[in-house]
Amino acid sequence: MLATVGNKSARVAVKVIKKTRMTAERILEERNVLKAAGECPFLCPGLAAFQTPAHAFFVMPHVSGGNLSIILKKEPCLDRHKVKFMSAEMVCGIQFLHRHGIIHRDLKPSNILFERDGHVRIADFGLAATNIFTGDNTTGVTGTLPYMAPEVLLNQAYGPAVDWWSLGTIAFKMLSGRHPFYTSQDPKLYRDCLNTKEPSYPHSFSGVTQDFLSELLIKEPKLRLGVYGDIRAHPFYSGIDWKNVEAENIHPPYQAMVESYGDLTSECREETLSFLNDSNTSEYTEDIPGLSFTSHKWRD
CATH class of the missing domain: 3.30.200.20 (Phosphorylase Kinase; domain 1)
Known part of the structure; x- marks a missing residue:
C-alpha cells in the first residue's frame, strides 16, 4: 500500500x-x-x-515508473539495446546480493521496478535466502514457476545460480515476447519440459544473443553464466561501461518508454x-x- x-x-x-x-x-x-x-x-x-x-x-x-511486467504487456518485444542496458543494471543488483550472501529466489518481471528516469530497482525480498556464500547451498521449492531453475523444481540443494537462470528467462522473454520453455502452471508438466527440452530460439536472435541466453539457461548450475565465467565480459555486453552503469551515469535508453506509462x-x-x-x-x-x-x- x-x-x-x-x-x-x-x-x-x-x-x-x-x-x-x-x-x-x-x-x-x-x-x-x-x-x-x-x-x-x-x-x-x-x-x-x-x-x-x-x-x-x-x-x-x-518506485513510480511501473514494473517490467507492465512494460512487456505494452511492448512484448524490446530491442536488444534496451535489454542490454536494462539487464546490465539487473546484473549489478544481483551481484551485490550474491556478494552479501543473499539469493533473491523470485526474480520475475513484476519484481523489476523502474524509477521515472528509467533506472532499475529489483524488489520483493520476501522469499530471499540469506547467509549463502560461495559453496553454500539452501533448499526449498520457492519462487514463481516459469522463472524457477531446474534444481529448484527438482527440490535439490541449490545456490546463487538460480538467480542467473531467472535472469536468463527474463531476458529471453524481453527479447522474444515469450518464455524459453513451455509454461504450464502444472509443476510436473513444467518440470518434465525443463528436463527433456532445450529452448527454441527465434531466428531473429544473433549468435551473440543466443549464446548469452544459452549460457544463462544451462541446466548444470556450476556451469551457468554468472557462476561460471564473468558475465560482464560476455560479448552481449560489448560496449557497456560498467563503472558508469554502477554509478547510474548513463541515461537509460528506454526512459521515454517508462515515462509514457506514467505513475499507475x-x-x-x-x-x-x-x-x-x-x-x-x-x-x-x-x-x-x-x-x-x-x-x-x-x-x-
Missing part, C-alpha cells in the same frame, strides 16, 4: 505482514535484506521497519485499515527482536 508519513510529502510503499510463529524468522530475514539493499542503487531498499503486537511493517521508497498509482483512494485492529484476536503477539530500524537516508 502507499502512504505518506508525518510531515513528509513524498509517498512511500508500506508492506504489512501478519506475525505468526511460522513467519517471524522469515520477517527478520526480509528486514535484513531490505536494510542491506540500501547500499545498492539497483535494489529497492527498506527505509524503516517497525511492528505492532500483530503486524510487521516495512517502509520502502515508492496516481489515483489512489483512502481506506480504513481495519485489519490493524485484530491484535486482540491474534495468536502471536510477541515482539520480533531486532526488527525495527530507520535508514539514515530517510532520517536525512
Whole structure:
C-alpha cells in the first residue's frame, strides 16, 4: 500500500505482514535484506521497519515508473539495446546480493521496478535466502514457476545460480515476447519440459544473443553464466561501461518508454485499515527482536 508519513510529502510503499510463529524468522530475514539493499542503487531498499503486537511493517521508497511486467504487456518485444542496458543494471543488483550472501529466489518481471528516469530497482525480498556464500547451498521449492531453475523444481540443494537462470528467462522473454520453455502452471508438466527440452530460439536472435541466453539457461548450475565465467565480459555486453552503469551515469535508453506509462498509482483512494485492529484476536503477539530500524537516508 502507499502512504505518506508525518510531515513528509513524498509517498512511500508500506508492506504489512501478519506475525505468526511460522513467519517471524522469515520477517527478520526480509528486514535484513531490505536494510542491506540500501547500499545498492539497483535494489529497492527498506527505509524503516517497525511492528505492532500483530503486524510487521516495512517502509520502502515508492518506485513510480511501473514494473517490467507492465512494460512487456505494452511492448512484448524490446530491442536488444534496451535489454542490454536494462539487464546490465539487473546484473549489478544481483551481484551485490550474491556478494552479501543473499539469493533473491523470485526474480520475475513484476519484481523489476523502474524509477521515472528509467533506472532499475529489483524488489520483493520476501522469499530471499540469506547467509549463502560461495559453496553454500539452501533448499526449498520457492519462487514463481516459469522463472524457477531446474534444481529448484527438482527440490535439490541449490545456490546463487538460480538467480542467473531467472535472469536468463527474463531476458529471453524481453527479447522474444515469450518464455524459453513451455509454461504450464502444472509443476510436473513444467518440470518434465525443463528436463527433456532445450529452448527454441527465434531466428531473429544473433549468435551473440543466443549464446548469452544459452549460457544463462544451462541446466548444470556450476556451469551457468554468472557462476561460471564473468558475465560482464560476455560479448552481449560489448560496449557497456560498467563503472558508469554502477554509478547510474548513463541515461537509460528506454526512459521515454517508462515515462509514457506514467505513475499507475496516481489515483489512489483512502481506506480504513481495519485489519490493524485484530491484535486482540491474534495468536502471536510477541515482539520480533531486532526488527525495527530507520535508514539514515530517510532520517536525512
